[in-house]
Amino acid sequence: MGKYVFGVDLGGTTVKMGLFDTAGNVSDKWEIVTRKEDSGSHILPDIAESIKAKMAEKDIPASEVEGIGIGVPGPVDSKGVIHKAANLGWGVFSIKEEMEKLTGGIKVEAGNDANVAALGEMWKGGGEGHRNLVAVTLGTGVGGGIIVDGKILTGATGAGGEIGHIHIVDDEPESCGCGNHGCLEQYASATGISRLASRRLAEDDAASILRNGDVSAKAVFDAVKAGDEVAKEVAVRFGHYLGKGLAAVACTVNPEIFVIGGGVSKAGEVLFEYIVDEYKKYVFHGCRDAKFALAKLGNDAGIYGAAKLVITE
């Protein structure tokens, strides 16, 4: 078994990379630009070159490299095949095989970036010590990554963990980015919280800090912490929808722990005051004791999870 592992988090603008030992300690982190021109054909060669340069710099022979893991912004099946990543100009091909050729036979594994980040949080983040985990990313949208017995649940078409699109509300007039109406994402993402706040403010003229013009998710939770009653009502609605959605997820995959990340999670532990009781109210009793924790790795979750992809236990 090699001593070193490379974790690669491939994004639309930059590629983040990390050099790890197999215990999960990172000794170096760096970035390169994602060159998307020519249908993204430079991306993997660029990554391979960057890794080879790092191996030369650190005097690491290929025999000491356990493998290279890559997280990609698109659906990747369990064999390492990407099924289109429009963002990168990529069609359907085996990232695993292509990258193994480019690096002279070093083992490569690939996964979807949200799922890979979930694996990172399991390994060295908010879910450390658990093997059955649901990572929930509350950002512009609501993403999810599901880990079962220590492995990513990819699903039939790479849509495993798309929990932001669980139907939650029947009479939603606005449509979700996915085309449906009433998806969890419409209430529990940063955008969704902001919408809930605007709607609440329109209901009456109760005094609130939120009337100052900023109804962002951050403003809502800052106002909650400042004791603003209207903001608390918004948080109650957010917690109701998210708790109900996570209860449906738990009745399906029964995780040990939910790890909450993304921009909204910067509000901190106060989120759990609004989510957990609603979760317990709606979930099957056998799932009631699931834990809730905040994600810890931030933007590094991707490189950690990618490294973990190639480490077999």
Added chain:
Amino acid sequence: MGKYVFGVDLGGTTVKMGLFDTAGNVSDKWEIVTRKEDSGSHILPDIAESIKAKMAEKDIPASEVEGIGIGVPGPVDSKGVIHKAANLGWGVFSIKEEMEKLTGGIKVEAGNDANVAALGEMWKGGGEGHRNLVAVTLGTGVGGGIIVDGKILTGATGAGGEIGHIHIVDDEPESCGCGNHGCLEQYASATGISRLASRRLAEDDAASILRNGDVSAKAVFDAVKAGDEVAKEVAVRFGHYLGKGLAAVACTVNPEIFVIGGGVSKAGEVLFEYIVDEYKKYVFHGCRDAKFALAKLGNDAGIYGAAKLVITE
């Protein structure tokens, strides 16, 4: 690798057993009584004796037995430990270890009976050829079994696949057996369909075959087939709730196929006319092409799935 496998489906009244080859052909099936007295302490020794007797009868040496799989009515973790089966008088212990002792070291694996039946349907039933499957049992309740990459999703506390308790309706006055209100099981089980029928009949005095007194799930779908408009309305409501529930399941685990079994499934393909469109309406587009099939193995799903538990690929 041995040539033979025993599949055991342990129920509260009888234990069903089957002798399989490793390709999944069953050459013998038989039953013994489940002796529940003395805290269920006779059950595993009875099963072991019955298997030894069958081996003697068929002249099968232990070296030719690949293993024994057991499905049990209670939560079994991924290590083969049962966490209480009140129905059998059992507490917490390792079925795997106990049974391996009783059979002189033959490999044993154990799982929850609903999950094991799902595995059977994947192996030789309605889900044959698929490795990512959700089995849905529409019986007295609504049960589920989830198979990911060919393996049972057990969950943290053995509650993986408890999809009957996904919250579906907000204003349900009656309580579910689990204590919550508005669970999927309250609308999609045989009992639930019957309740939907009674409620529909009470709404007005529209003519219907169902006014003859029988509002069982079977009567409802028989009436649907006979063109009864009121029964069709009941089926529409059933399909709406079930389709919505399965959409939430799909946004989480993204199966290739749903396999529908249990008493209600005897209505046949007509069920899909009511379920599938509603499913497609509520699910994330990446999961829209999941297939729907009827379970095929009936009461034998348990012994097939139990046998499959010990066959590694």
